[in-house]
Amino acid sequence: MSQPRVLSGIQPTNGSFHLGNYLGAVKQWVDLQESHDAFYCVVDLHALTSSPDPKELRQNTLTSIAQLLALGVDPEHCTLFVQSHVPQHNQLGWIMECLTGFGEASRMTQFKDKTSKVGNDRIGVGVFTYPMLMAADILLYQADQVPVGEDQRQHIELTRDLATRFNSTYGNTFRIPEGYIMKEGAKIYDLQEPTSKMSKSADSLNGLIEILDTPEANTKKIKSAVTDTGREVKFDSVEKPGISNLLTIFSTLSGRTVASIETDFEGKGYGDFKGAVAEVVVEYLRPVRTKTLELLDDKAHLASILKVGAEKAEEVAAKTLADVYERIGLVARG
Numbered sequence: 059m060s061q062p063r064v065l066s067g068i069q070p071t072n073g074s075f076h077l078g079n080y081l082g083a084v085k086q087w088v089d090l091q092e093s094h095d096a097f098y099c100v101v102d103l104h105a106l107t108s109s110p111d112p113k114e115l116r117q118n119t120l121t122s123i124a125q126l127l128a129l130g131v132d133p134e135h136c137t138l139f140v141q142s143h144v145p146q147h148n149q150l151g152w153i154m155e156c157l158t159g160f161g162e163a164s165r166m167t168q169f170k171d172k173t174s175k176v177g178n179d180r181i182g183v184g185v186f187t188y189p190m191l192m193a194a195d196i197l198l199y200q201a202d203q204v205p206v207g208e209d210q211r212q213h214i215e216l217t218r219d220l221a222t223r224f225n226s227t228y229g230n231t232f233r234i235p236e237g238y239i240m241k242e243g244a245k246i247y248d249l250q251e252p253t254s255k256m257s258k259s260a261d262s263l264n265g266l267i268e269i270l271d272t273p274e275a276n277t278k279k280i281k282s283a284v285t286d287t288g289r290e291v292k293f294d295s296v297e298k299p300g301i302s303n304l305l306t307i308f309s310t311l312s313g314r315t316v317a318s319i320e321t322d323f324e325g326k327g328y329g330d331f332k333g334a335v336a337e338v339v340v341e342y343l344r345p346v347r348t349k350t351l352e353l354l355d356d357k358a359h360l361a362s363i364l365k366v367g368a369e370k371a372e373e374v375a376a377k378t379l380a381d382v383y384e385r386i387g388l389v390a391r392g
């Protein structure tokens with residue numbers, strides 16, 4: 059029997075991914091690649107919505123690929139590619155746009171958040187149509203599951219709605235995908251503002267743990283994480299959001315249960331606890347940073363992985379797109 063399929067994507071917006079990207083998504087990518095037919099992409103076209111500098115975008119895309127490899131994504135066990143290398147993403151993206159209602163797209167919370175920050179006049183149309191391109195990414199590969207963090211839930215719902223709408227209008231074409239969202243780690247919070255998600259667009263970078271940052275910088279950020287009043291190391295996301303966030307990070311990286319960590323720190327203070335979290339994070343990330351820098355030294359190797367990935371991805375994507383074109387009545391080129 060063939061394995062169920064997964065697809066996911068990540069933006070190359072920054073030089074480094076952050077801990078939320080890893081715990082919410084990439085860690086699951088690594089786990090699922092053994093048991094699933096996995097497609098993972100760096101979504102450079104999505105990153106264009108934030109108008110990146112061309113040189114930085116090119117560099118960040120390669121850094122993203124190197125980081126994924128260093129974090130354990132294995133091209134022997136999955137198809138790893140860059141979104142813009144497979145033109146069918148844009149082609150199906152347009153069809154998804156034609157299928158989406160204006161009101162429906164206007165209700166996407168990420169779009170509303172961005173417009174409320176910078177205003178309608180300064181926001182590109184790409185931010186508005188972003189979820190339709192994401193739907194195309196997923197549907198092209200007939201994915202069963204999509205491993206993502208909590209903040210992508212609404213986009214997956216839209217993808218499901220669009221697939222269902224297409225299938226009922228034009229006949230069964232797309233598999234209806236499901237989000238694969240963990241209970242623990244799907245939302246990692248900012249260390250300085252533990253009620254907001256960890257994000258590269260936060261006002262201050264002090265609450266952001268970057269995978270490629272130096273061990274010293276990350277230790278400092280964790281040791282100065284905002285904690286709560288009281289002394290007890292106990293998981294309580296309402297009363298103790300800061301400590302709970304650190305407990306989640308500790309637990310997911312060490313593979314230990316939250317309860318056993320709580321027991322270890324009974325009678326000890328927050329200072330000891332933060333020191334231990336810093337050690338777990340820094341030791342986990344140390345080899346990842348080294349490996350990423352090593353991989354970035356061999357651009358030809360990265361290019362050869364991406365070439366194979368694009369070819370494998372395009373084979374699947376072209377088949378889905380041809381089927382879609384036919385069903386919606388476009389005349390075949392001949």
Ligand code: TYM
Nearest residue numbers: 066067068069078079082083192206207244245246255256
């Ligand atoms: P992006 O690049 O913003 O984030 C990549 C992944 O990281 C997750 N994530 C988090 N998880 C837990 N805690 C956090 N603080 C946190 N911040 C980010 C995200 O949920 C995501 O899974 N739209 C997507 C990229 C995309 C995509 C796709 C994903 C494009 N096409 C197709 C899946 C399938 C995005 O902007 O992710």
